[in-house]
Amino acid sequence: MIKFAFCYEHDDTLSFVKNEVQNCLRQREIEISVLCCHNACELAQRAHSGCPDILFCDLEQDDATLRSAIMNVKRANNRLICVSTAASHSAHAEDILLEPLYRMPALNRKHLWRYAALAYEKILDEPASFTYYVRPSYLRVPVHEIRYFASEGRRTHIISADCRDTFYQKLDVVEDLMRHKNCRFMRIHKSYLVNASFIAGFSRDYVLLTTGERLRISKYEYYQMLTNQLKSLKNTKLRYHPSYSEW
Known part of the structure; x- marks a missing residue:
């Protein structure tokens, strides 16, 4: 089962993103494992017991601690796919190390459904x-x-x-x-x-x-x-x- 992680500071945002992604995948009869957290510390602690395959988070905030935590998850699972809202400022230099990294134009139902499906298909993908x-x-x-x-x-x-x-x-x-x-x-x-x-x-x-x-x-x-x-x-x-x- 593919494991999704959701890391957002505010409960309402976290709940909205998680529910929309689950609704999208349930419509396709796909069940996923879910990990929820609010910050870099929680992400590091909860990922320790099982690294996620796909991470939805907010990299628009220039949070070095969060990027560091995500990099540690990436080292443990190099297939990790990150999905974030599009940054209003220039992309961070270290973001290239997080590839594949998808940036949603906006945090709404339309884009969450699109990028949830895209990330899921990407994680299933094989070279052959x-x-x-x-x-x-x-x-x-x-x-x-x-x-x-x-x-x-x-x-x-x-x-x-x-x-x-x-x-x-x-x-x-x-x-x-x-x-x-x-x-x-x-x-x-x-x-x-x-x-x-x-x-x-x-x-x-x-x-x-x-x-x-x-x-x-x-x-x-x-x-x-x-x-x-x-x-x-x-x-x-x-x-x-x-x-x-x-x-």
Whole structure:
């Protein structure tokens, strides 16, 4: 069971954040373990008996003690994901050590639900697979089987060797998640993210997949990036190498 920690000074804020996150995940039939605290000292004490996987807190306050406590939790569980409200001042230099660190634009129901789901999906993620939610459950697909993603508004279609499915997530978010996978995925259009292993060839206007499908390249900038990225793959060690040509 995934353990969530909530660290907020005021009880009303703590209760609001905890309840909204739990409501979001219960709607997806997900039960979580919960740890609540009000300050750095309580976080350190309660995390000692079991480190959280996901921490909701307020890093907008420039609290060195809280950051130090979170860093200690991060050392004990390097998979820790932090979710905080967006800082009104410049990001703290040490925040890079807390990555992945998500910053919510505001502390409201809409953003809490969005970032609770995002953090949960991130903690489930593995380098060799992609996890997404289609009611009533999370699904996992090996990344080397995914041919491409295609977006349509807030919906993203995943096309793999065995299925075509649709889930709610922006393609920009999917692209960020795929950067940490064992396969290389390339953006060729605002609506297409393609697995390089399935690219058989490309021109200025289209990418040809090994399946025979043709996907449009929307901008010259995408064509340039595709050309450079495919050439760079010759010098990388991937399990699945693309076999492509330019025509």
